[in-house]
Amino acid sequence: MSEPSTTALPADRTRRSAVRIDDRMLSIGTVLLLGLLPIWIGSFWLYSISLLLAQGIAILSVSFLIRYSGEVSIGHNFFVATGAYTIALLQNGPNVPFLGGVVVATAVSAAVGLLFAWPSRTLSGVYLSVVTLALGLCVPEVLLYWSEVTGGFEGLFVESRIVGGVASGLQQYYVALAALCIATFVAHRFRGSRLGLMILTARDHPHAAAAFGMTSGSARLSAFAVSAAIAGFGGSILGFTTSMVSPNSFIFWNSVTLLVGAVVSLYSTRIYGVVVGAAFVTLVPQLLSNYGQFILIIYGLALLGVIIVFNVTVPAIVRRVRRRRNHRV
Amino acid sequence: MLPVIWQGIVTGCLYSLGALGLVMIFKSSKMVNFAHGALAGYGAFSVHALTAGGAGWPWLAAVAAALLGAIAISVLVYGLIAELLQRAATTATIATLGIGLIAQGMILWQYGSNIFRLDLPLPHLSFSILGMALTAYDVAVLSATFLVVVALFLVIERTRLGVAFRAVSTDPFAARVCGLSISRVHLFSWVTSSMLGVIAALLIVPTTFLSSTTVTTFMLQAFAAAVIGGFDSLPGSAIGGILVGVSCNLFSFYVAPELLNTFLLTFMLASLSFFPGGILSQRLGSRV
Incomplete structure (x- = not known):
């Protein structure tokens, strides 16, 4: 985890191909399972899982940032809020349709990032x-200070139907699922893109990248802008699935949640990893709603535990196994 | 206007103390300790629990116990993080966030979300100079900051440990080649930083009240001070703290107290644009 498998150098093909099929199967399996899930679950869980999927996009943006620039952000609730409020304002003011709103929200978040x-x-x-x-920390106070634009504590209403005739719960669910698929696909394929390769080169070989015009500063800017764009995209979807935006959903604590989710998902850009991370941060508070003070401790232990296990314990075990094997040979 | 600036200087001293702790850790181990505020808050809560909150210890004994506890916790934290630090500062930073969450959760668990008062044992004095009220609290804050800064300066400039600290912060590799123990220097900075944090927390709490979030929010200003002063400069962060204190006070008095975090954000971004690397940094070459 400390050395993400993403590197600018070409990977070892023979070893990777076997793994890749496995990963792809897992991703497709996850999407199929999530696609069929509404058959079995009730409306409460449908809503919870729609939220989970939208939250997943935001978690993906934090993972993306850590992966590509090695930066920790505990302010991504700002970009999620930017996306959500952009789409809400566009719908309430000039009555822009949903898809147009999503595109504008993503672009605005990237620019702000x-x-x-x-x-x-x-x-x-x-x-x-x-x-x-x-x-x-500044998100709620900004939203409340300019409350004649943002609607203050009550927030703004977001239209949660795109097509008529289908229950809005199902629409919210499938839009969130489709958006998460798109986001993970883009984040995953980003690695092979021109910009992605340049960012990774700037991380691994700063001087070589600088010779090609990508200094580590501009690499960080690009990674941050893409990450903010993903977060804003997630925010617009979150606004759609909750059918309203209010300052309470974008407090500082949400950033901490996103970071915990990203760490628990091992900074994964695969859909199954993202879903695991998102499930951890949405289900733990629901299951432990009577023990509020323990959520902090559990999140803290999750952060610390996952990091220590995957950076210290696992490498130590690998080293020991390798040594023993060499010994035997 | 003068009293507002004066109050800003007094609280600014405390931001400096907080920022000095952050910078101590950054200089030696090149990472940010996001648990600084929560751990300092835990120290303040244990002082409260040992004095007014039940145990009834004398104030000095409670403070000494809290400082010892802070030292023990910082050694423990460093022990957890040491191996992560050798790999990547980012993962170590995330780990400190985890530790901060745990500390915050422990505070909530043990003391609930109640509000406490925790005053310094000071006589109620106040004199008036140039139309400004000068209370015993102000004097205590100024003298405590002065003593701490002088002590820190003496340790860093005069002792062998201080020389080692400077060597490690300038060039860790060369320091290790010379046979210095990196982890001992790291431990020194972590321990000092935790003590600075507890002292700052004890001094800031009398101005408001003690709750599970007081000290953590206070530390945002300390972070701002460190950014403005430069994360690798101890004197810079001390000056940065006072700048942050004065400007925050002026802003919340004359403009809008409810936008304080936003003001800090813009202040930090502006300062990074005009003084990258801190107000005291000479612009020598690139800092990539």
């Missing part, structure tokens, strides 16, 4: 991480 990361382009990533803390 770029603008936010701009001052730290020549600095070490530490500054960016710390400033995201303030970014995450």
Whole structure:
């Protein structure tokens, strides 16, 4: 996990192909299972899982950032809120249709992300991480201060039907599922894209990348903008599935939740990994709703435990097994 | 306006103390400790529990116990993180967030979400200079900050440990080649930082009240101070703290107190644009 399998160098084909089929099967299986799920579950769980899928997109954006730039963000609720409020404002004001709203929300979030990361382009990533803390904290107060635009505490209503005749619960579910598929597909294929390869080169071989015009500063800016775009996309879908946006859904705590989800999913860009991470952060609070204070401890232990197990324990075991095998030979 | 600035300077001193702790850790181990606020808050809560909250210890004994506890916890935390640090600072940073969550959860579990008062044992004095009220609290904060900064300066400038700390923060590889124990220097910075955190927490709490989030929110200003002063400069962060204190006070007095976090965000972004690397950094070459 500390060294994500994404690297700019061509992978070892023979070893990878076997793994890749496995991964693809798992992804397709997850999508099929999620697609058929509404047959068996009631409306409460349908709603919860729609939220989970929309949340998954936001988690994916945090994983993406950690993977491609090695930066931790605890302010991604800002970009999720940007996406959600953009689509809500577009629907309530000029009455833009849903798909158009999603596109604009994604673009606006990317632009805001770029603008936010701009001052730290020549600095070490530490500054960016710390400033995201303030970014995450300022969301509710900004939304409440300009309440004549944002609707204040009550928030804004978002239309949750695209086509007539189908129950809105099902529409929300399938839109969220389709959006998560698109987001994971894009995030996964990003690795082989021109921009993705350049960002990864800038991470692994900064000087070589700089010679091709990609300094580590511009790599960080690009990774941050793409991540913010994914978060804004997730935000617009989240607004659609909850059919309303209000400051309460974008408090700082949500960023922490996103980070916990990203770590639990092992920064996965695959749909099954993202779903596992999202399921952890949505189901734990639901199952433990009577023990509010333990949620913090459980999240903390999850962060610490997953990180220590996958960075310290697993490598140690691998090393020991390898040593023993060499010994025998 | 003068009293507002003066109050800003007093609270700014506390932000400096918080920021100094963050910078100590960053200088030696190149990572940000997001658990700083929560752990300091835990220290303040244990002082409360040991004095007014039931045990009835004398204040000084409680503070000493809290400082010892903070040292023990920071050693434990460093022990958990040490191996992560050798791999990537990012994972270590996320791990500190986890530790912060655990500390916050422990506070909520043990003390609930109640609000407590935790005052310093000071006489009620106040004098007036140039139309400003100067209370015993202000004097205590200023003198405590002064003492701590002088002590820190002496340790870093004069002792062998301080020399080792400077060597590790300048060039960890060369320091290791010279036979310095990196982990001992790291431990020194973590322990010092946790003590600075507890002292800052104890001094900030009398201005408001003690709740599970007081100290963590206070630490945002400390983070801002460290960003503005430069994460690799101790004097810079001390000055940054006072700048943040004064400007925050002016902003919330004259503009809008409910937008304080937004103000801090813009202040940090502006400062990064105009003084990348902190207000005291000489612009020497690239810092990539």
